[in-house]
Amino acid sequence: MEKKDKKYKRLPGKKRKTFGSDTLWEGPDHLLLIESSGMSETYRRFYYKDIKSILIAKTKENFYKTFLVLGLFLGFTVLGLVFWIDDQNPASVFFFIFSPIFLFYFLVCLAGGPSCACWIVTAVRKEKLSPSNRLRPTLKMMARLKPCIEAVQGQLDRENLNLLFENGQNSVSPMTRSNLGETPPSFEKGSWHKALFMLLILVGILSIFSLFNRSYFTLIIGTLLFFGFCITAVVALVRQTGSSLSSVIKNLTWASLGLVILGFIQSYMEMIYLMFEKGDQKQPLMNQMTLLKMHAQMNPFDHPVFLTLDLFQTVICFVLGIWGLVLIRRRFQS
Amino acid sequence: MQCTHCQTPVPARAINVNALVPCSSCKTPLRVDLFPAALVMDMPSDKAEALLVDHEAGCFYHPGKKAVISCDACGRFLCALCDVDMSGKHICFTCLESGKKKQKLVDLENHRTLYDGIAFRLAVWPLFIFYFTIITAPMSLFMVFRYWNAPPSLVRGSRLRLVLAGILSSLQIIAWSLGIYYLVTKV
Numbered sequence: 001m002e003k004k005d006k007k008y009k010r011l012p013g014k015k016r017k018t019f020g021s022d023t024l025w026e027g028p029d030h031l032l033l034i035e036s037s038g039m040s041e042t043y044r045r046f047y048y049k050d051i052k053s054i055l056i057a058k059t060k061e062n063f064y065k066t067f068l069v070l071g072l073f074l075g076f077t078v079l080g081l082v083f084w085i086d087d088q089n090p091a092s093v094f095f096f097i098f099s100p101i102f103l104f105y106f107l108v109c110l111a112g113g114p115s116c117a118c119w120i121v122t123a124v125r126k127e128k129l130s131p132s133n134r135l136r137p138t139l140k141m142m143a144r145l146k147p148c149i150e151a152v153q154g155q156l157d158r159e160n161l162n163l164l165f166e167n168g169q170n171s172v173s174p175m176t177r178s179n180l181g182e183t184p185p186s187f188e189k190g191s192w193h194k195a196l197f198m199l200l201i202l203v204g205i206l207s208i209f210s211l212f213n214r215s216y217f218t219l220i221i222g223t224l225l226f227f228g229f230c231i232t233a234v235v236a237l238v239r240q241t242g243s244s245l246s247s248v249i250k251n252l253t254w255a256s257l258g259l260v261i262l263g264f265i266q267s268y269m270e271m272i273y274l275m276f277e278k279g280d281q282k283q284p285l286m287n288q289m290t291l292l293k294m295h296a297q298m299n300p301f302d303h304p305v306f307l308t309l310d311l312f313q314t315v316i317c318f319v320l321g322i323w324g325l326v327l328i329r330r331r332f333q334s
Numbered sequence: 335m336q337c338t339h340c341q342t343p344v345p346a347r348a349i350n351v352n353a354l355v356p357c358s359s360c361k362t363p364l365r366v367d368l369f370p371a372a373l374v375m376d377m378p379s380d381k382a383e384a385l386l387v388d389h390e391a392g393c394f395y396h397p398g399k400k401a402v403i404s405c406d407a408c409g410r411f412l413c414a415l416c417d418v419d420m421s422g423k424h425i426c427f428t429c430l431e432s433g434k435k436k437q438k439l440v441d442l443e444n445h446r447t448l449y450d451g452i453a454f455r456l457a458v459w460p461l462f463i464f465y466f467t468i469i470t471a472p473m474s475l476f477m478v479f480r481y482w483n484a485p486p487s488l489v490r491g492s493r494l495r496l497v498l499a500g501i502l503s504s505l506q507i508i509a510w511s512l513g514i515y516y517l518v519t520k521v
Contacts (some may be wrong), residue, residue: 008489025489029422030441038455040447041487052372057338058354058363117338123371141364144366153370156350164373165346235448246339246360 008032010135011144015130020132026144029152031120033129046127047122048152055119055147057137060248062115066317069109073102075315091304114294145299188243190328192236196256199229204317207310216296226263233257248330251326259316267310270295274302335366380482394426405429446488449481453499471506474499 008025015022019035031051033044080095118132132138203225210218236253274294300307335344342359344366354363391401393413406515407429418425420441425433433439456474460466478500484494 010489027429032488034487036448036487038448039452040445043444043446043488045441051369052373053335053369054367055335055338056354056365119338123374142365142367149369149422156368156370158350158371160370160373161368163351164368 011131012140013131013134014127014137015133022270024129024131024141026148031148032143033127033131035130044127046122048149051120051149051153052121052123053121054142055121056118056132056135059115059117059134062109062112064248065115066106066109069102069106071315071319073099075312076102077309079222083304089209089304090217093306161322188239188245188247190245190331191237192232193245193249193253193324194328196229196232196253197328198238198254198319199225199232200259200317200321200324201231204321207314207317211307211310214296214298214300216293219292219296225269226246226260229256232258233260246327247323249250249327249331252327255316255320256324259313259320263313266306266313270298270306272307274298335368336441337362337364340499440488443488446485448487449477449484450493450495450499451480453477453503454495457502459501461506467506468510471503471510474503477505478503 008027009039011026011031013024013047014160022033022035025032025034027045029048031046031048033046035044040242076095076099080092080099083089083092083095112134114135115133116135116138118128118129118138120127132141132320203222206218206222206225233253233256237257240250240253271291274291298306300310335349335358337344337357340357343359344364345358348355349362349368350364352365352367354365356363391411392414392458393399393401394410395415395416396413399413399415402414403417403424404411405426406423408423410426410428412426416426418427418430420430420439422504424440430439430442433442433464453474456470456477460470478496482493482496486496
């Protein structure tokens with residue numbers, strides 16, 4: 001019975017997950033999406049006769065990911081070399097362990113080719129096909145899937161298509177109909193995001209400055225700037241919810257929030273370190289001002305871990321800030 | 335049809351061209367394939383016709399309605415409303431329900447537990463910390479025998495993973511038995 005039921009052919013495209021993967025299969029009268037967890041499988045069927053349209057959009061996700069991984073690889077390699085050349089510091093081992101991992105991941109990203117997103121639209125739903133996340137396999141998948149759908153539905157020729165658009169039916173397109181009930185995205189100008197990305201660059205510049213010339217003054221300015229940055233990040237996140245801002249800008253804003261959290265954790269770690277390292281019997285209870293003063297006097301070059309975190313944050317500040325400003329500028333222009 | 339990035343309507347000239355075309359607004363490369371089902375704006379709804387004359391066959395579930403087809407599973411007469419078309423077969427909703435419960439209709443299944451995968455993982459993963467195999471190997475072997483006839487994945491019909499799990503777990507049990515025997519006899 002099972003042999004008889006073995007009627008599916010694997011389609012190109014796969015989304016790997018921690019456990020299992022998502023795959024697409026070509027059936028006799030339907031497309032089968034399998035979401036596997038390794039222990040069980042969930043099936044979703046899209047019958048050829050019900051498919052109204054398929055939409056593929058090339059995305060820059062893989063480009064950014066490759067760029068980021070390359071940056072991490074280069075950063076870790078350079079830091080590893082710096083620590084090794086300096087005084088064969090054991091911290092270099094940490095960097096040399098991670099840099100080949102980033103190199104491997106970079107090669108994987110490079111070999112995968114450009115990324116994309118694919119949606120399938122039926123009368124009642126618009127579903128994103130998770131296995132179709134790379135352009136090359138998705139186009140191959142379409143080359144096999146389209147004849148199957150056309151064998152059931154026939155071809156939509158140019159005349160019919162023009163007729164569909166001339167009749168004004170495109171104003172209530174199938175996709176719009178399937179999205180009925182959803183709140184349309186609100187228009188967001190992006191001023192808060194622009195401010196956020198500018199603040200990020202300022203934080204980055206101040207971080208570089210304070211690496212070489214750390215003082216009480218720069219620390220206070222940095223702290224104030226950082227709090228301003230936190231508030232702007234929160235406001236930007238609130239304003240981008242349900243807005244028409246591109247997903248990349250939204251993700252950059254979330255990444256900025258991640259940076260805020262990382263900054264807080266680092267400050268906390270530094271304070272704890274100072275309390276244990278500098279605290280003595282004469283001054284067992286340190287107040288906040290004393291801690292700040294000690295923090296200002298701390299030379300980051302004496303502490304490889306803090307120096308690495310500082311450098312990492314600075315690089316991320318510049319990458320996110322410049323990238324975000326470019327995207328916001330493009331948005332204003334368009 | 336709208337651009338997924340900026341929501342700008344995609345013009346007709348960019349549809350069904352079998353290539354990526356940049357969006358007129360945000361320049362995101364898009365490919366849109368539209369099919370004839372898009373022309374059907376409303377879902378077709380079959381209406382069951384009422385019986386015109388007394389000797390006409392009526393629906394089993396709606397005696398007042400005209401039968402148009404018989405159920406491929408139970409043979410009951412069905413009206414247009416009760417007829418469920420599934421992969422070319424016409425089935426009544428009672429057979430549909432029982433078929434789903436008994437997992438006889440493969441097209442209705444939306445979930446399957448992969449016992450072969452579980453057994454295989456139980457046999458392989460604990461090898462990295464081999465002490466665990468004293469517990470996991472019998473578990474894996476039990477699953478092999480218990481679920482030998484359980485339906486595997488919908489798309490992979492073979493029992494290869496069950497066989498491998500059986501072999502590996504048997505070897506582990508044999509190794510443990512020999513080890514214990516050696517320890518007992520030596521002491």
